[in-house]
Amino acid sequence: MPRPRTRGTGLRHRLAELRGPDVPAKALDARALAALAANPGCRRRAILDGAGVDKAALAGALGSPSAFGQSQFALVRGNAFEAKVKADGGTELLRLVHEKLDPTAEPPADARVPDLTATGPEGRTARTALVLREATETATGTGTPGAWTLLDHPMLALDVAGSPAFLEPDAVVVHPDGGWTVVEIKSFPMLDGSADPSKVGAAARQAAVYVLALEEVAARLDPVPEVRHRILLVCPKDFSNLPTASAVDVRKQRAVTRRQLARLTRIEDIARALPEGTCFSPGLPADRLADAVESVPATYAPECLSACELAFHCRARSREDGAVTSLGRAVRAELGGLSTVEDVLAAARGEAGDPDDPAVAALRRAARLRAEALGATAGLAGGEVLACP
Numbered sequence: 134m135p136r137p138r139t140r141g142t143g144l145r146h147r148l149a150e151l152r153g154p155d156v157p158a159k160a161l162d163a164r165a166l167a168a169l170a171a172n173p174g175c176r177r178r179a180i181l182d183g184a185g186v187d188k189a190a191l192a193g194a195l196g197s198p199s200a201f202g203q204s205q206f207a208l209v210r211g212n213a214f215e216a217k218v219k220a221d222g223g224t225e226l227l228r229l230v231h232e233k234l235d236p237t238a239e240p241p242a243d244a245r246v247p248d249l250t251a252t253g254p255e256g257r258t259a260r261t262a263l264v265l266r267e268a269t270e271t272a273t274g275t276g277t278p279g280a281w282t283l284l285d286h287p288m289l290a291l292d293v294a295g296s297p298a299f300l301e302p303d304a305v306v307v308h309p310d311g312g313w314t315v316v317e318i319k320s321f322p323m324l325d326g327s328a329d330p331s332k333v334g335a336a337a338r339q340a341a342v343y344v345l346a347l348e349e350v351a352a353r354l355d356p357v358p359e360v361r362h363r364i365l366l367v368c369p370k371d372f373s374n375l376p377t378a379s380a381v382d383v384r385k386q387r388a389v390t391r392r393q394l395a396r397l398t399r400i401e402d403i404a405r406a407l408p409e410g411t412c413f414s415p416g417l418p419a420d421r422l423a424d425a426v427e428s429v430p431a432t433y434a435p436e437c438l439s440a441c442e443l444a445f446h447c448r449a450r451s452r453e454d455g456a457v458t459s460l461g462r463a464v465r466a467e468l469g470g471l472s473t474v475e476d477v478l479a480a481a482r483g484e485a486g487d488p489d490d491p492a493v494a495a496l497r498r499a500a501r502l503r504a505e506a507l508g509a510t511a512g513l514a515g516g517e518v519l520a521c522p
């Protein structure tokens with residue numbers, strides 16, 4: 134007699150069906166998890182990520198390949214910069230952590246850089262947890278007082294929809310007081326102490342994922358060490374390759390990502406609402422895949438272009454539908470309940486919409502001003518001559 138499926142195995146089976154027969158699940162990395170926080174309302178992305186669908190392959194099969202990801206040149210440059218920052222036992226990196234985040238602590242002389250080598254992601258995760266525990270005990274008094282520890286490329290696991298996602302931050306530093314800090318090393322420049330806000334935002338969202346994963350490790354210790362919510366972002370200074378750094382508060386990004394992850398665990402609801410036979414396997418014909426993708430509601434916004442592999446596909450659909458979200462979230466917010474360009478134009482012409490709605494009233498005023506301006510221009514074009522002084 135077949136054994137009844139538990140709720141967890143039932144969901145896993147359903148997600149495997151959505152991915153397609155024999156299609157392996159694509160593991161979620163910190164970038165993917167961070168991107169969830171960039172567009173928190175998108176159910177399409179939630180189900181595709183939850184089911185482990187390879188979105189880049191799906192976008193290619195839909196005929197809208199993503200132009201998303203780092204060039205080989207940028208990768209090489211980034212790796213070279215990271216090696217420079219961590220050279221000499223991480224002396225410069227620890228100096229920056231001390232200067233920007235913990236200036237009242239003892240300077241980080243003779244910091245420990247433990248070996249984190251182990252077999253497989255599970256082994257590396259266990260080794261990282263052990264080193265973090267030992268470093269925290271050391272830092273809090275049973276070993277050398279005032280010790281700093283640098284974990285170079287530790288491995289952390291975060292529970293995502295019931296399965297572990299393995300994450301590898303650039304570095305984690307254990308402070309002399311036992312607190313833990315995430316360090317993100319990026320190759321975009323920091324000019325006069327500030328960097329491109331969109332890139333800093335993406336780095337902050339990624340670091341927030343690591344903070345959440347570290348909190349899971351910390352929660353298993355007694356006493357629970359503090360996982361600091363100000364992370365260190367290290368970038369090249371101006372146009373040189375000298376490192377400089379800035380403390381970034383990731384509390385907001387951490388809260389959004391945590392909410393998103395909690396929603397991911399409810400992907401069962403999204404999966405249940407999909408038509409029977411829905412499948413996102415990149416091997417299927419493009420029209421069938423397009424139907425499958427369209428069966429999940431999406432909330433396209435221009436931010437998707439830098440965060441999601443399906444952005445070109447979703448943008449094209451959003452434009453076809455005349456959705457105002459394709460103009461940006463700020464415009465969307467200004468327009469209240471008017472969700473399509475057609476609705477907006479009808480409201481402006483006075484053919485639809487509640488005149489007491491502030492968005493409708495503003496549109497009608499703008500339309501009147503435009504008509505007046507065009508009328509004046511037409512008058513000029515029709516032969517009016519301006520008197521020149």
Ligand code: SF4
Pocket residue numbers: 172175176177178431432433434437441442443444445447
């Ligand atoms: S590109 Fe599409 S699937 Fe990806 S987050 Fe944006 S709307 Fe969602």
